Amino acid sequence: MKTVFTLFGKKSMIVLLLIINIPGTIYGYIWYESQLARTPTVFLPFVPDSPTASLFFVFVLIAFLLKRNWPLLEALAAVTLIKYGIWAVVMNIAAGWTGSTLTWQNYMLIFSHAGMALQAVLYAPFYRIKMWHLIVVALWTVHNDIIDYVYMMHPSVSLTLVPYLNHIGYFTFWLSVFSIATVYYLSVRKGTNKLELQ
Numbered sequence: 001m002k003t004v005f006t007l008f009g010k011k012s013m014i015v016l017l018l019i020i021n022i023p024g025t026i027y028g029y030i031w032y033e034s035q036l037a038r039t040p041t042v043f044l045p046f047v048p049d050s051p052t053a054s055l056f057f058v059f060v061l062i063a064f065l066l067k068r069n070w071p072l073l074e075a076l077a078a079v080t081l082i083k084y085g086i087w088a089v090v091m092n093i094a095a096g097w098t099g100s101t102l103t104w105q106n107y108m109l110i111f112s113h114a115g116m117a118l119q120a121v122l123y124a125p126f127y128r129i130k131m132w133h134l135i136v137v138a139l140w141t142v143h144n145d146i147i148d149y150v151y152m153m154h155p156s157v158s159l160t161l162v163p164y165l166n167h168i169g170y171f172t173f174w175l176s177v178f179s180i181a182t183v184y185y186l187s188v189r190k191g192t193n194k195l196e197l198q
Contacts, residue, residue: 005125010198011065017119018061024112025054035156046147049155050088053080054116064126064197075133075183078120079141083179085117087172095158124186125195134180134188141176148172 007013028051029036039047056077063070092110096102148154149169161168186192 005122005193005195006198008122009064009126009195014061014064014197018058018065021054021058021061025051025058027051028054032155039153043147043151043153046144047153047155049080049144049148050084050113050116053077053084057081057116057119060123067197069126069128071128071130071133072136074127074187075129075137076140078124078127078129078183078187079134079137079176079179081116081120082182083141083172083175085113085115085120086179087175088113089117090171091157091161091168094164095161098158098160098164100158100160121182121186124183125193126197127187128194129183129187131188134184137183138176138180141180142173145169145173145176 029048032048032051036044036047045052053076056073059073060070060077063073089110092102092106092113095106149165149172154165154169154172157165157168
């Protein structure tokens with residue numbers, strides 16, 4: 001298992017993931033274009049959740065190429081990739097469950113967002129996150145949930161899911177807690193496995 005994780009510390013793998021994540025991030029912001037156009041300026045940083053998560057990870061990968069660690073960005077990337085990766089998978093499956101017709105775009109979103117969450121976990125041994133980094137990110141993450149579901153700046157969902165927005169907000173809050181706890185377990189607590197970049 002250690003050999004598998006070590007593979008992700010190699011320069012060639014990091015470059016490959018940059019090649020995947022940079023276009024994916026750009027596409028993500030384009031996906032949000034219409035919603036961003038009608039979003040009040042003060043809320044703009046909190047609306048494009050998934051592409052911002054992958055943007056954090058792009059900077060983490062760039063730091064890895066430089067053989068450096070930027071722990072606060074690592075914490076931001078890890079928590080948000082897990083959270084919004086899982087969130088998008090669940091929302092797309094739930095849309096189909098409640099009667100929406102799933103298109104190739106839905107399936108593309110399911111697989112790409114599952115990959116987002118997976119890469120956050122696979123790089124956990126390379127993070128150098130401390131508790132204070134995670135506390136800052138926890139505040140950011142919960143604050144984002146408040147913006148999304150109190151001020152109603154949440155990502156657009158299928159029409160069949162609109163009646164369930166209160167439930168979605170509740171689910172999203174606990175998904176934040178789960179994501180923060182996962183990053184704590186994998187990267188912050190004593191005894192976590194640490195690997196060096198190759």
